[in-house]
Amino acid sequence: MKVHPCPRNHPQEIPEIPAAAGFTLCVLCIKQVENNLRIIPALHQESLHHVSPAPRRTNPTKVSGSRKRDHLDIAVLDVRHNILVILESWSGVVVQKTGTIAPHRSVPPLARFLTANLEWITAQPPAGDFADEIESIATELRRTIDPDPGGLNRLTRQCVVDDCAGTITAAPHRAGNTGRSNIGCSAGHSWELREWLTLRQLIERQRKSVGA
Structure with missing residues (x-):
């Protein structure tokens, strides 16, 4: 059976990758x-x-013609x-x-x-x-x-769990044999995709506290 190359652009160091058997794309x-x-x-x-987005603070001295508007x-x-x-x-x-x-x-x-x-x-x-x-x-x-x-x-942040030295990335992964796709840290903690918004808020809060 003839093997066809994957039609997508790949990094220059691996310009041509064969498609997976029975598929158009590579693995x-x-x-x-x-x-x-x-x-x-x-x-x-x-x-x-x-x-x-949150409105910017306008000049408090300007009265004429000013009014709040949602943007x-x-x-x-x-x-x-x-x-x-x-x-x-x-x-x-x-x-x-x-x-x-x-x-x-x-x-x-x-x-x-x-x-x-x-x-x-x-x-x-x-x-x-x-x-x-x-x-x-x-x-x-x-x-x-x-x-x-x-x-x-390219989000890679320290895990938000207390005393965990693992790192969290934004890329999801499958959790065992459940078929569900989770976001996890390198130490094994994981969150469902529906929890991503809350998780990212915790990550950003942690980042700001470190930078303070």
Whole structure:
């Protein structure tokens, strides 16, 4: 059986990786797109808090023509809408080709649906485009939440559990044989993805206390 190279761009030191047997993508890319799909709902939920950022303090001496107004970040709204459109589009392809029932039109069920059908998707010719788009929207969400290039995209922080020397990364992982994807520290503590917002707040509070 002829082995085809993975169609995605890889680091220059490994420019060509063979696709996994029976798939269009290599094992690394399949795992990457799975991780992105599992973290996207948590990132999408957190991005909601950036739609209406805290207003800046205005000049207290200025009275004429001044008034408080809520401010919506249109760029964040566009990102959130784009996520939904892309996930819904790929889910529609799966539904059309496989005859499965379409998921509810919101990010969490769409992401779960695509994860459940990932084996089928990554065996199809457009799998490279799918992986690229999923990676793109995950990256866009991370940038929306933390524009600092040294922030969430490469988040590695000390574990928030007292007296734990482990480190936490933003990348999710499967927890044993449960099939669930958790965020964990190197010492073994773990949290469900739905707890990510609370966990990140604890991480940021810890970071600020250290820097104080």
